[in-house]
Each structure stands twice: as C-alpha cells, then as structure tokens.
Amino acid sequence: MSKTIVPFGPQHPVLPEPIHLSLTVEDEVVKEAVPAFGYVHRGLEKLAEKRDFHQMIQVVERVCGICSMIHAMCYCQGLEHLMKVEVPRRGQFLRVIWSELHRIHSHLLWLGLYADAFGFESVFMQFWKIRERIMDINEATAGNRVIVSVNQVGGVRRDLSPSKCDWILDELNHVEKEVKALESTMSNNYTVKKRTVGKGILTREMAYELGAAGPTLRASGIAQDMRQLQYEAFDELDFEPVVETDGDAFARGLVRFKETIQSIDLVRQAIARLPQGDTFVKVKGKPEGEVVQRVEQPRGECLYYIKANGTKFLDRLRIRTPTFANIPPLAAMLPGMELADVPVLILSIDPCISCTER
Amino acid sequence: MLKKIVEHSQIKSPWLVHYDCGSCNGCDIETLACLTPLYDVERFGVLNIGNPKHADVLIVTGTVNKRNKKVLKQIYDQMPSPKIVIAIGACGLSGGIFREAYNVVGGVDKVIPVDVYVPGCPAKPEAIIDGVVEGLAKLSEIQKAGKPKKEAIAS
Numbered sequence: 001m002s003k004t005i006v007p008f009g010p011q012h013p014v015l016p017e018p019i020h021l022s023l024t025v026e027d028e029v030v031k032e033a034v035p036a037f038g039y040v041h042r043g044l045e046k047l048a049e050k051r052d053f054h055q056m057i058q059v060v061e062r063v064c065g066i067c068s069m070i071h072a073m074c075y076c077q078g079l080e081h082l083m084k085v086e087v088p089r090r091g092q093f094l095r096v097i098w099s100e101l102h103r104i105h106s107h108l109l110w111l112g113l114y115a116d117a118f119g120f121e122s123v124f125m126q127f128w129k130i131r132e133r134i135m136d137i138n139e140a141t142a143g144n145r146v147i148v149s150v151n152q153v154g155g156v157r158r159d160l161s162p163s164k165c166d167w168i169l170d171e172l173n174h175v176e177k178e179v180k181a182l183e184s185t186m187s188n189n190y191t192v193k194k195r196t197v198g199k200g201i202l203t204r205e206m207a208y209e210l211g212a213a214g215p216t217l218r219a220s221g222i223a224q225d226m227r228q229l230q231y232e233a234f235d236e237l238d239f240e241p242v243v244e245t246d247g248d249a250f251a252r253g254l255v256r257f258k259e260t261i262q263s264i265d266l267v268r269q270a271i272a273r274l275p276q277g278d279t280f281v282k283v284k285g286k287p288e289g290e291v292v293q294r295v296e297q298p299r300g301e302c303l304y305y306i307k308a309n310g311t312k313f314l315d316r317l318r319i320r321t322p323t324f325a326n327i328p329p330l331a332a333m334l335p336g337m338e339l340a341d342v343p344v345l346i347l348s349i350d351p352c353i354s355c356t357e358r
Numbered sequence: 359m360l361k362k363i364v365e366h367s368q369i370k371s372p373w374l375v376h377y378d379c380g381s382c383n384g385c386d387i388e389t390l391a392c393l394t395p396l397y398d399v400e401r402f403g404v405l406n407i408g409n410p411k412h413a414d415v416l417i418v419t420g421t422v423n424k425r426n427k428k429v430l431k432q433i434y435d436q437m438p439s440p441k442i443v444i445a446i447g448a449c450g451l452s453g454g455i456f457r458e459a460y461n462v463v464g465g466v467d468k469v470i471p472v473d474v475y476v477p478g479c480p481a482k483p484e485a486i487i488d489g490v491v492e493g494l495a496k497l498s499e500i501q502k503a504g505k506p507k508k509e510a511i512a513s
Contacts, residue, residue, distance in 0.1 A: 010429055013408020016386050017378050018426060038425040040380045043459040050458050062455055065384025065480060109387060112394075128394035135391075146384045146480045354383050 003031065006339065010039045014117050014343040017353040021346075025339055033334035033342075035327060041357040045317050052312040053079060053287060057151060063319060064355040065146050066109065067297045069102045071319075072151040077231060078293035078306040079153045083283055090277045091155035092233040096270045097168075098142070098150055099232075099295075100263040104175070105134040106298035107260040110350050111186070114253060117347045118195040123185055130178045133171050140164065155280025165271045176264050179257075186257050196250040200333040200345040203247055210332055213325040214300020215259065216349050219244045219251040226296035237269045249348040256350070286310050297322055299350045321355035365501045368414050368440075369494055371403030375413035375437070379430050379466065380456075381420025384480030385447035389417060392483045399487060410436040415493055416470075417486075421449040421456050422463040434470045440500040442493045445472045446486060448479040455479070 004025045010018030018039035024032040047059050060075045061068040073095050080087060087095075108131040115123035135145045142148035142158055150156045160168075186192060202212065207220035217224055218241055225241035227234045242258040244251035287308035294303050300322030307316040326349040333345060378386050392399050393406055407413060410433045422430060434443065445466040448454030453464045466472050473496045476489035 010426065011377055011408075011410070011433055016390065017383065018429070039429065040378070040420075040423070041425065041461050042380055042421060042423060042456045043461040044456070047456075047459050059455060062382040062384070062479075065382040066387065068382075068384070125395055128391065129396065132391070132394070132396045145482065146388065147382075352383065354378075354381065 002026075008342060012343075014347070016113065017351070019346070019351065019353050021342070023334070023339065023342065028338045028340070030334050030337050030339060030342065033331050035331060037353075037357055039357070040354045044358045045319060048314040048317040050313075053308070053314055054153065056314065056317070057153070058149065060317075060319070061147050061149060061151075063358055064321070064352050066106045066352060067102055067299070067355075068147045069150065070099050070295055070297050070302065072149070073099055073232070074293050074295040074302055074304045075306070076151045076153050077295070078291045078304050079287050079308075080283075081291050081293065082287040082289050082306065082308055083153070083285060085154050085281060085283050087155050087232075088278045088281060089233070089275045090159075091279045093270050093274050094156045094158075094160060094279060095151070096233045096237070097160070097267055098148060098156075100267045100270070101134055101137060102148075103263045103298045104260055104267075105131050105138070107256045107263070108134065108179070110256055110298075110347075111253070111260070114344070114347050115192075117343045118191070120191060123182065126178075126182055130175055133175050137168055137171055141168070152280060154283040155278070157280065159279050160274075165274065169268065169271060172264050172267060176261065179260055179264075183257070186253060192253075193250065195341070195344055196253060196348075197248060199249045199341050200337060200348060201246075201248045202329050202333050204245075206332060207247065207329060210328045211325050212300075212329040213322040214297065214350075215242075215252055215255040216326050216329060217300065218242060219255045220247040221245040224301075226294050226301050229294065231295060233270060233273075236273060237266055239266055249344055252348045286312055287314075299323055299352055299355070300325060319358055321352065321358075323349070323352045323356040326351070327356070365498075368501070369498050371405065372414045372490070372494060372497070373405050373407050373412055374415045374417055374490070375408065375410045375433065376406060376417045376419070377430060377433055379418050379420045379426050379450070380423045380462070381447060381449060385419035385450070385478075388480050388483050389419060389446065389486055392486055397483045397487065399490070404490065410434075411438065413437050414441060414497065415490065416441065416443045417446060417490075418443065418450055418466045418472075419446045421453045422466055422469050423461045424463060425461075427463060427469055430466070430469055440497060442473040442497050442500070443470055444474045444476060444489050444493050446476045446478075446481050446489065448477060451475050451477060
C-alpha cells in the first residue's frame with residue numbers, strides 16, 4: 001500500500017484551535033505525524049518592550065484565556081521575587097482559591113471536549129453544564145467570567161467576604177455531586193473505554209525522555225506536580241499528585257477527572273483556613289535582575305523567565321507553556337494509531353495552542 | 359418556491375462555522391458555551407458545524423495574524439452566498455490588546471468584510487447570541503435585496 005499524506009487542520013471540526021498536522025497514512029494507520037505551527041502566534045513576549053511591567057499583567061493573562069489567572073500569578077510571583085515583596089498570607093490563599101477554580105473549570109471544559117471528540121455529545125453537554133457554576137463563581141467574585149484579572153504585583157486586587165465564601169462552598173457541593181454522578185461514565189462506560197483504552201500509550205520512560213508535563217506525565221506514572229514546590233499557600237494545604245500508570249488516553253482522562261475532585265477539595269481547605277488581613281502590599285521601585293518561576297497549570301508545568309534592568313520595561317520575558325512540552329509526546333504517540341483516533345489523541349494531551357504560540 | 363424554502367430556513371435555522379483566528383481562547387470557550395445547556399442556541403435551530411461549505415454564518419474570534427490570514431480568506435471564499443461574518447471580541451474588532459504586537463495584522467475586517475461586531479474581552483455568551491440575532495436580520499436584508507455579497511478584500 002502506498003503512502004498518502006492527509007492534512008489535518010488548521011480548521012477542523014473537533015479542534016477548537018488551529019493546529020496543522022501532516023499525517024502520513026498507510027491504509028488507515030498513521031505512520032508519521034508532523035505538526036506545523038504559527039496560526040495563533042501574536043508575538044506577546046515582544047510586547048514587554050512597549051508595555052510597562054504593571055501593564056504586562058493584562059497581556060500575560062491573555063496568553064491563554066482558559067488558565068489566565070495562573071499565567072498572571074506566575075508572572076507576579078516572578079516580579080515579587082525580583083522586587084523582594086512578600087505577599088500577605090490572605091492574598092496567597094486567595095490566589096490559591098482562584099487558581100484552583102480555574103483548574104476546575106479548565107478540566108471540566110477538557111472533559112467535555114474530550115467526550116465530544118469521540119462523539120459522546122451528551123457527556124460534553126453535562127460537563128459544560130456543571131462548568132457554568134464555576135463561571136458564575138468567577139463572575140460573582142471577580143467581575144468577569146473567563147479572564148478574572150485579580151492579580152497585581154504584591155497580591156490580589158479583590159477580596160472575598162464571608163458570605164461569598166459560604167456561597168462558593170455551597171456551589172462547590174453541587175459541582176462535586178454532579179461531577180461524581182458522571183464518574184461511572186468516565187471510568188466504566190463501554191463507549192468511552194472502546195475509544196480510549198490502549199490508545200496512544202506513553203510509557204513511563206517515553207514520558208520522561210520526551211519531557212511530558214502535567215496530567216500527560218502523571219498518567220504515565222510519574223508523580224510530578226509543580227504545586228509540590230509549595231508556592232503561595234500550598235505549604236499549608238494537603239494534597240497528593242494524582243497518578244495513573246497505564247499511560248493511555250483513558251488514564252489521562254482519569255487523571256483529569258480525579259484532579260477536578262482534588263481541586264474542589266483544595267478550594268474547601270483554602271476557604272477553611274483563610275486568614276484575616278490585607279490582600280496586597282504596595283510595591284515601590286522597579287524590578288532588576290533575572291528570575292525563573294514555575295507553577296502548575298491545568299495542563300502542566302508553566303515556566304516564566306523574566307529579565308529586568310531596573311527600568312519600567314522588562315528586558316526579556318520568556319514563557320514556556322505545558323502544551324509546548326507535550327507536543328513531542330503527541331508526535332510519538334500518533335504513529336501506529338488509526339486515523340479515526342487522531343482527534344481523540346490530540347485532545348488527550350489537552351492542547352492549548354494559544355499558550356504554545358503566544 | 360424552492361428559493362423561498364431555502365431563504366426561510368437560512369433565517370430560521372442558521373448553520374454556523376467557527377474559526378479561531380489567533381484568539382486567546384477566551385472568546386472561543388464563550389462561543390462554545392452558547393451551545394451548552396445554560397444558553398442552548400440549538401433550541402433556536404442554530405447549529406455549529408465544522409464545514410464552511412455548509413455554513414451561512416462565519417464566527418471569527420481573535421486577531422488576524424500573518425499566517426492565518428490566508429486560512430481565514432479561504433474559509434470565507436468556500437462559504438456559499440449569501441453569507442454573513444460576525445467578529446467577536448476586542449481582538450476581532452481591532453486587534454485589542456495585541457494590536458501593537460509584531461505578528462498581528464489587526465481586526466478581522468482587514469481581510470474579509472464583517473457584518474456584525476461583538477465587543478467584549480471576552481464577549482459574554484449573551485452578547486454573542488445577540489450578535490448572531492443581529493446578523494440574521496442582516497442576512498434577511500441581503501436575501502431581500504438579492505445582491506451577491508462582495509468578495510474578500512485582501513489578497
């Protein structure tokens with residue numbers, strides 16, 4: 001059988017974002033997958049030369065709308081390190097609450113899209129229905145549904161009143177109940193298993209060698225989570241990285257499902273231990289020096305490199321996002337798979353192309 | 359007779375194609391949220407399909423950059439007339455926060471003619487639904503005038 005090259009994307013029904021893959025196919029089996037990028041590249045890092053370091057917070061939030069709060073948090077952590085500012089304890093806890101809310105909404109969004117990729121549309125609708133509760137919490141606490149914009153250098157700009165905290169806990173109870181109702185569908189359903197078990201296997205060694213990040217890495221049995229670095233208030237909160245050992249698309253789904261439950265628990269812990277006090281400190285002066293800052297995004301490890309020169313404009317801002325790390329594992333897991341499984345496998349790494357290309 | 363049926367169904371059950379043209383995902387997930395149970399535009403017959411050749415309405419989110427300019431124009435050209443374009447979000451309108459970035463061309467209207475602009479960063483699902491309703495009013499005007507829509511402006 002001769003080889004055929006099938007173009008996949010950039011505009012494709014299952015892909016919410018443009019990515020192009022050249023798939024070399026023999027019969028129905030993929031032999032080689034070559035990704036091509038650049039459809040979402042805007043050149044954000046260069047904007048650091050035109051916007052001052054406070055204005056850049058709004059820009060880095062728009063690296064990716066889904067995990068915007070965590071991007072801004074990482075950037076602010078870097079600058080706080082350079083300017084030797086200590087965020088008040090209440091501010092740190094509030095950052096944890098909003099970042100975990102973002103993780104819940106990102107994972108619910110992904111679980112829906114993932115189900116949609118293998119044609120299970122009712123599960124897509126169910127997860128997105130649950131997700132609206134998180135969007136309501138975001139809107140009620142921060143004023144916007146998606147880009148919450150709560151971070152500033154030195155803390156957070158908004159506070160949570162005790163009554164809001166109670167309401168959030170009440171909503172999270174509903175979210176947990178509704179998510180757990182779908183547990184058997186994600187872990188035991190014939191359709192889901194048929195399309196995902198044994199598809200796109202990434203062994204522990206491969207995941208490590210290719211530098212996978214986040215749930216893609218943890219589904220291959222490596223317990224690595226940047227929250228173990230105990231940034232912000234994570235030193236006071238109890239959690240264990242969720243690990244699965246199979247390394248297939250099914251395991252990656254399970255990891256994200258369990259992390260959703262775990263994040264609900266983390267928000268509860270953070271609200272229970274929320275201390276009194278200020279939410280931010282005023283910062284003076286300009287940053288100088290260079291710093292590397294890492295946080296755990298819904299998709300994995302996100303790295304910020306900031307080089308400042310003592311003026312209000314940064315010298316260099318470099319953002320390395322988890323999807324960028326997960327592209328080589330994706331290219332390695334596609335060969336040997338059938339063409340019909342390609343959309344499921346692409347979604348199984350939770351690609352965020354606007355993060356990758358910035 | 360057949361023409362009447364087609365025109366009626368275009369308004370009553372518009373088929374959309376969505377293209378992410380360099381957006382930050384904020385507007386994309388809000389566009390997708392319109393399809394889900396809380397907003398549920400499918401009850402009005404609005405259907406999101408992936409094929410531009412079947413679509414009446416093109417929804418574009420995000421800024422145009424130098425690479426996806428061609429893709430956007432191709433999708434627009436593949437759609438049958440009459441067709442309308444809805445630009446969503448501050449980036450789709452003018453380039454928004456990315457306006458000064460080196461790889462950004464600007465708003466969607468630099469490449470294809472836009473009928474409805476939906477502001478917001480990101481635009482809320484209610485605003486997007488409102489934009490689609492306004493777009494359908496324009497579509498019905500185009501049907502009445504019977505004029506074919508002008509083609510893409512940029513090369």
